[in-house]
Amino acid sequence: MVGASSNWNRPSYFVMKYLQTKRFRVIPVNPRDAGQEILGEPAYASLSDIPDRFDMVDIFRNSEAAGAIADETIALAADKGISVIWMQLTVRNDAAAARAEAAGLAVIMNRCPKIEYGRLHGELGWSGMNSGVISSKRRRLAG
Numbered sequence: 001m002v003g004a005s006s007n008w009n010r011p012s013y014f015v016m017k018y019l020q021t022k023r024f025r026v027i028p029v030n031p032r033d034a035g036q037e038i039l040g041e042p043a044y045a046s047l048s049d050i051p052d053r054f055d056m057v058d059i060f061r062n063s064e065a066a067g068a069i070a071d072e073t074i075a076l077a078a079d080k081g082i083s084v085i086w087m088q089l090t091v092r093n094d095a096a097a098a099r100a101e102a103a104g105l106a107v108i109m110n111r112c113p114k115i116e117y118g119r120l121h122g123e124l125g126w127s128g129m130n131s132g133v134i135s136s137k138r139r140r141l142a143g
Contacts, residue, residue, distance in 0.1 A: 001015070001016055001026050001027065001028055001029065001058045001060055002029040002030075002047065002057060002058065002059050002060060002061060002069050003029070003030060003059065003060030003061040003065075004016055004026070004028030004029060004030050004033070004038055004043065004060065005030065005033075005038070005060075006028075006030075006033050006036065006038045006043070011060070012060040013038070013039070014114075015058075015060070015088075015112065015113065015114045016028065016038065016039055017039055018114045018117075019113060019114060019117070020039060020040075022117060025041070025054075026039075026041065026058075027041055027042075027044065027050055027052070027054060028041055028042075028043040028044070029043070029044050029045070029046060029047055029049075029050070030043055030045075031045040031046070034049070046072065047069075047072050047073060047076055047080075048072065048076060050080070053080050053081040054080060054081065054082065055081055055082060055083050055084060056082065056083070056084040056085075056086055057069065057073045057082060057084070057085050057086065058086045058088065058113060059085065059086065059087045059088060059091055060088050060091075061091070062091065063087075063090075063091050063092050063093045064093070066087055066091055066092075066093040066096050067093050067095065067096040069085075069096075070085055070093065070096035070097070070099060070100050071096070071099065073085055073100065073105070074099060074100055074103045074105065077103060077104070077105060082105065083105060083106060084105065084106045084107075084108065085097075085100050085105055085106070085107050085108070086107075086108045086111070086113060087107070087108065087109040087110065087111075088110075088111075088112055089110060089111065089112050089115075090110060091109065091110060092109045092110050093109070097109060
C-alpha cells in the first residue's frame with residue numbers, strides 16, 4: 001500500500017487494518033515511516049525496497065503521484081510478481097493506466113479494496129454496516 005499511514009485516523013490506516021483482518025498481507029510504503037512498523041508490518045520507503053514478492057500495488061496517493069508509482073510498478077512487475085495496480089477512491093490517472101495495461105497489468109481506478117471486498121462478501125449495507133441483507137430496497141416496517 002503506497003501511501004500507508006501510521007496515523008490511526010487516516011483512511012489508509014483503516015483500510016490496511018481491515019484488509020489484515022481478512023487475512024491479506026499489506027506491506028506499507030511511506031518514506032516518512034520507513035524502518036518503522038505500521039500495524040505489525042515493516043514500512044518501506046519505496047516499492048523497490050520491499051524484499052518480498054507481492055501481487056498488487058494499492059495506490060493511496062493523489063492522481064498526479066499515481067503516474068510515477070505506476071511506472072515503478074511496471075519496472076518491478078516481472079521480478080516481484082505484480083499483476084494488479086489498484087488506485088483508491090478519487091485516484092484516476094488514465095495515462096498511467098494505459099502504460100500499465102500495455103505492460104500486461106490489470107488496473108483498477110477510483111475504487112477501494114475495502115469497500116469492494118465488503119460489497120462482494122455481503123458485509124456492506126447502506127449504512128456501511130453489516131446488515132446481513134444484500135438489497136437496494138428498504139425493508140418494510142411492521143405495522
